[in-house]
Amino acid sequence: MKDNADASSDFTGTTRGAPVISLSALGKVIGGKAILSNISADVEPGTIVGLLGKNGAGKTSLIDVLLGFSPPSSGSSRVFGESSFELPAAAKGRIGFVPQQDELLDSLTGAQQLALNAALHPAWDEALIARLVREWEIPLDRRIQVFSGGERQKLATLLALGHEPDLLVLDEPASSLDPIARRRFLGELLAIAESPTRTVLFSTHIVSDLERIASKVWIIRDGRLAWAGDLDTLQESVVRVTLFARDDLPAELAIDGVVSQRRDGRRMQLVVTGWQEERQREVADRWGADVTVERLGLEEIFLELHA
Amino acid sequence: MDRNLQPPPPRIFTLEPASGVPIYRQLIDQVRRLVASGHLAPGAELPSVREVSAEYTVNPTTISKAYGLLELEGLVQRNRGKPMTIAPLRRNRQALTQRLRQIESQVDSLILAARQLDLQATDLTTLIEQKMSEEK
Numbered sequence: 001m002k003d004n005a006d007a008s009s010d011f012t013g014t015t016r017g018a019p020v021i022s023l024s025a026l027g028k029v030i031g032g033k034a035i036l037s038n039i040s041a042d043v044e045p046g047t048i049v050g051l052l053g054k055n056g057a058g059k060t061s062l063i064d065v066l067l068g069f070s071p072p073s074s075g076s077s078r079v080f081g082e083s084s085f086e087l088p089a090a091a092k093g094r095i096g097f098v099p100q101q102d103e104l105l106d107s108l109t110g111a112q113q114l115a116l117n118a119a120l121h122p123a124w125d126e127a128l129i130a131r132l133v134r135e136w137e138i139p140l141d142r143r144i145q146v147f148s149g150g151e152r153q154k155l156a157t158l159l160a161l162g163h164e165p166d167l168l169v170l171d172e173p174a175s176s177l178d179p180i181a182r183r184r185f186l187g188e189l190l191a192i193a194e195s196p197t198r199t200v201l202f203s204t205h206i207v208s209d210l211e212r213i214a215s216k217v218w219i220i221r222d223g224r225l226a227w228a229g230d231l232d233t234l235q236e237s238v239v240r241v242t243l244f245a246r247d248d249l250p251a252e253l254a255i256d257g258v259v260s261q262r263r264d265g266r267r268m269q270l271v272v273t274g275w276q277e278e279r280q281r282e283v284a285d286r287w288g289a290d291v292t293v294e295r296l297g298l299e300e301i302f303l304e305l306h307a
Numbered sequence: 308m309d310r311n312l313q314p315p316p317p318r319i320f321t322l323e324p325a326s327g328v329p330i331y332r333q334l335i336d337q338v339r340r341l342v343a344s345g346h347l348a349p350g351a352e353l354p355s356v357r358e359v360s361a362e363y364t365v366n367p368t369t370i371s372k373a374y375g376l377l378e379l380e381g382l383v384q385r386n387r388g389k390p391m392t393i394a395p396l397r398r399n400r401q402a403l404t405q406r407l408r409q410i411e412s413q414v415d416s417l418i419l420a421a422r423q424l425d426l427q428a429t430d431l432t433t434l435i436e437q438k439m440s441e442e443k
Contacts, residue, residue: 048366186364194357194367211324215368232329232369295327 018081020045020167020199021066025075028058028065034223035061038075041218041228045166046196048189050214050231051203052302058223059203060100063171066201067097079167093121096165100172102156110140110147110155114162121163129162135184149176157185161192168192170202174209186213207299217298219305226305231298238301239275243268245289253287255279260307271296271304319347319354322363330365334373342382342393352390353383379404387436 019042028036036058043049053059064070065077068084077084080091104113114133118124133140136154139147147155153176160168168189174182190213193200204210210217210231217234219227227234238259243249245266253261257274266289275293284291296304320337322330341347356374360367374391377383381403384394421431 047368183364187361190360190364190366194360208325212364213366215366231366232331232372235327235329236332297325297327299325300327 019043019078020080021201022078022081023066023075024078026062026065026072026077027074028061028070028223029073030061036065036072036223039220039223039225040075041225043199043201043216045199046193047199047215048193048213049199049201049216049218050210051201051218051220052205052207052210052298053203053220054205054306057220059220060171061223062220063169063201063203067095067169068092093163094166096160096163096168098153098157098160098168098170098173102152104144104147104152104156104159106145107143109143110138113144113155114140114158117159118162123164124162125164128164129158132158132161132188136181150178150181153177154181154185161188164198166198168198168200170200172204173202174204175206182209189213207297207302211298219302221306234301235295235298237275238271238273238296238304240294240296240300241270241272241275241280241283242292242294243270243283243287243289244291245287247288249287249289253283255283259304271307318362320359320363322365324365330369331373331376334359334370335377338373338377338382347393349393349395351393353392355390379407387440 021041021043023039023041026036026039027034039062051059051062061070065072066079066084068077068079068087071085079087080094082088082091105116108116114129118126118129132138136158138151138154138158144152144155153173157170157173160170174185177185186209189200189202192198193215214231216229217227217231218225241255243253245268248265249263249268251263253268253270255270255272257272259271259273261268261270263269277293280291280293283289319341320334322333324330326333338347338353347353353374354362356367356370359365359370374383378385378391381394383391385391417431421428
């Protein structure tokens with residue numbers, strides 16, 4: 001087993017096996033343009049990873065390479081220890097994927113589409129599907145062409161859940177769901193990751209969903225990982241620091257990890273990464289200032305990292 | 308699935324995922340406050356990690372982390388096969404972390420041996436629980 005330094009900080013006592021996903025110096029170039037650069041990250045089983053990024057940041061490209069739809073240009077992408085692009089059928093069978101654009105067949109009814117997918121998988125959990133059809137209120141008797149955007153999304157998600165995948169990958173799920181359906185959907189993702197061997201990775205730009213259910217966050221910016229780690233750690237390390245000094249402050253305060261700063265004479269506001277509580281006193285003493293430290297919601301952190 | 312059959316636990320916490328304060332911190336602060344105010348008396352049961360996770364739709368890892376830290380602090384106690392409860396007295400608060408620190412190096416060497424034998428943490432805890440309950 002790989003020695004993982006992260007394991008010691010785990011209070012849950014859950015065991016961690018080999019990584020489900022392992023990306024190493026991954027790069028992707030399309031038409032001479034670098035879409036993904038130098039991405040390295042591992043995902044342990046039993047985690048929910050939220051992949052956050054602006055439109056065009058590379059979220060979908062990363063998922064494409066991860067699932068083996070296209071080869072990496074450099075570095076490697078492995079799923080269940082196998083190279084993504086040469087994934088054996090057995091490994092593919094352990095993955096569930098909900099693409100951004102669903103691949104439902106408009107001419108079928110919901111029930112026909114479900115039956116079609118069930119036939120493709122030897123182990124199809126009928127009871128789970130029946131429960132979710134009921135809870136998610138999917139109109140199985142209607143043709144898919146008359147489904148609403150939300151109904152399509154729910155059905156597409158169901159199709160990825162029926163074979164109880166060990167790795168569930170969702171590209172912008174729940175974007176068409178109303179708040180009630182979204183909450184139920186998130187609850188279902190949590191139930192999946194309750195099993196220590198199952199893993200969920202979802203891309204989103206709905207930050208509030210991610211704040212609820214993700215344990216790990218990957219922030220992707222211009223094809224690079226701007227952050228990969230625990231959501232808790234991210235929230236604790238990025239703060240807004242406000243100084244109110246007796247005298248005018250200099251343009252630079254020599255504080256490590258400044259992401260952005262605004263200065264107005266004796267008042268200065270900075271967003272800092274890697275903040276530690278004990279630094280508040282140091283900063284206050286050094287600059288003769290009242291210092292307040294505020295935590296930022298993930299949405300603000302996201303905006304600041306893109307400022 | 309059985310979670311649907313259980314009556315929803317009363318909402319004793321207020322968790323706000325978007326507040327910027329990590330959820331485990333919110334939970335720790337609230338348990339401390341509820342204990343300090345007497346709303347949670349010694350012996351009072353805490354909802355399980357699973358219940359809190361399902362009720363508030365938040366990741367269970369962050370709840371486990373909060374409970375784990377509260378336990379280290381001596382504020383709550385784990386009970387085999389039963390819900391966690393508020394600890395009887397707070398006099399052991401300092402003592403528990405100190406006592407745990409004393410055993411840490413032995414645990415480190417145990418973990419090293421376990422890794423070499425490819426044993427998982429759950430295998431070890433099962434064995435430890437078994438041994439410790441035998442000796443009682």
